[in-house]
Amino acid sequence: MSESQATAIQPDSPPSNAIDTDALIIGAGPIGLFQAFQLGLQGIKAHLVDALPHVGGQCAQLYGHKPIYDIPGIPVCTGKELVQLLDQQIAPMNLPRHLNQQVQSLSRLADGRWQAVTTAGTQFHTRSVFVAAGVGAFVPKALKVAGVDQLAADQLLYHPSETSSALGRSVLIYGGDEEAVQAAIDCASLAAKTRLMHRRDTFNAAPDQLARLQALRDSGAIEVVIGQITEVQQNAGQLQALQWMDGEGREQTLRVDWLLVYLGISPRLGPIADWGMAIEKKQLVIDPATMATSAQGIYAVGDIVSYPGKKKLILCGFHEATMAAFAAAEYLQGEKPLLQYTTTSAKLHAILGVHHPQH
Known part of the structure; x- marks a missing residue:
């Protein structure tokens, strides 16, 4: 699909049954889950879509009981334990999950938003998209x-x-x-x-x-x-x-x-290749400063992306999700977000549900 096809303008009266959201995250692996956390800290509401019937992606499916030793602050954990911790971390964000389905089409609406339709018929109208699809959607053999x-x-x-x-x-x-x-x-x-x-x-x-x-x-x-x-x-x-x-x-x-x-399951790049974004060796080309793809409002993080110096490590994906959230906040809110710290920010504490005892 050409760039002109991928960004074709749709009618002004999209279907009324579509879900309206600020952000749509495609991929529920560790990076997709942490992307939801970082977006939540920026006050950006998101929905999550994944081809598998559960969150965790490749990490839970292929490394569920295998040890991981390079997650900062966690000397050792299994893939499933890491996913459980990330899932616990995003609990305050009340993230809606749309599992067992893939985004099969993505097109731009007349108002600048993106319309996504899944294999289950779920429709989204979203102001931004975050592709955290790893090496592609993991689908059952x-x-x-x-x-x-x-x-x-x-x-x-x-x-x-x-x-x-x-x-x-x-x-x-x-x-x-x-x-x-x-x-x-x-x-x-x-x-x-x-x-x-x-x-x-x-x-x-x-x-x-x-x-x-x-x-x-x-x-x-x-x-x-x-x-x-x-x-x-x-x-x-x-x-x-x-x-x-x-x-x-x-x-x-x-x-x-x-x-x-x-x-078992196997990864497939699938329809991502048809969405009109720049691709190099089956990976999305992005700006590493913002994680933005060649399509406005679409960001990509994790193993699906390519840029000079890219390392395919979970901890690098966490960094990329943070950069994407800050860039999207500026894109969606019209101004560069302030850098706040979860140790001291009352705003972030409110988002996370942190309650301080009365003295």
């Missing part, structure tokens, strides 16, 4: 076997955030990571039948999860099936059974009426 495309949307779920719909059903969880193991554990007390299928009888999960899984296997609450799905059998979109192949190459059939798939 799809199950590619015969019959999958004919299933109704609620028959096969990828990395679902909750499993309450397993109640009374015959469920198969497909995958071998900690999310798959936890889903099997959660379904065991709800489903009529819970099966966990993986290509081998080893699972990449925390020791306590593995111990719980083994106990449920021993009791018969979970059946582990070693093999791979080869075909999905359905009737009018409703899942009926799965054809699968065991380690000896034999085809077998399982009666199943709900399928949860955990095959």
